[in-house]
Amino acid sequence: MLEIVAIIALSLANSKAAKARGRSGGVAVAYTIALWVGLEIVGSLIGGLFVSRSGEIYIIYAAAVLFAVIGAIISVVISRRGAVLENPVQLQAQPYYGAPQSQPVIPQQQYAPPAAQVAQPAQSKSCVHCGAPITEEGAFCTACGKQLVG
Ligand SMILES: [Zn+2]
Numbered sequence: 001m002l003e004i005v006a007i008i009a010l011s012l013a014n015s016k017a018a019k020a021r022g023r024s025g026g027v028a029v030a031y032t033i034a035l036w037v038g039l040e041i042v043g044s045l046i047g048g049l050f051v052s053r054s055g056e057i058y059i060i061y062a063a064a065v066l067f068a069v070i071g072a073i074i075s076v077v078i079s080r081r082g083a084v085l086e087n088p089v090q091l092q093a094q095p096y097y098g099a100p101q102s103q104p105v106i107p108q109q110q111y112a113p114p115a116a117q118v119a120q121p122a123q124s125k126s127c128v129h130c131g132a133p134i135t136e137e138g139a140f141c142t143a144c145g146k147q148l149v150g
Contacts, residue, residue, distance in 0.1 A: 043067025
């Protein structure tokens with residue numbers, strides 16, 4: 001039972017290490033369990049070869065644990081191979097702590113009467129000769145000096 005807890009703990013650690021390096025966490029869990037259990041079985045088989053000669057059963061367990069540890073170490077080495085990414089995928093899901101993006105302030109349009117209602121400046125006359133605006137009522141243009149019509 002303790003071994004299962006240890007495998008799960010190592011799998012989670014390897015998964016986290018693999019994700020931090022941009023790799024699949026699920027794959028890390030898979031090879032962690034495969035290496036641990038696989039090498040544990042290999043170790044117990046090798047230990048069994050010695051048991052047949054010495055008759056001491058604990059050698060099986062000792063070899064199984066030894067090989068399981070080797071498998072665990074290999075899984076850790078694989079998981080931690082490569083550089084930690086600057087921006088791991090898992091960080092992208094974190095909430096954005098910066099200032100909330102304020103909506104651009106759209107100034108309320110000041111009331112502008114429709115163009116048809118805008119009174120045309122009554123005095124916006126211009127000289128028929130030179131085009132200069134006539135600012136003063138008079139018989140002659142102040143710009144060109146010619147006589148104004150009307
Ligand atoms: Zn004029």
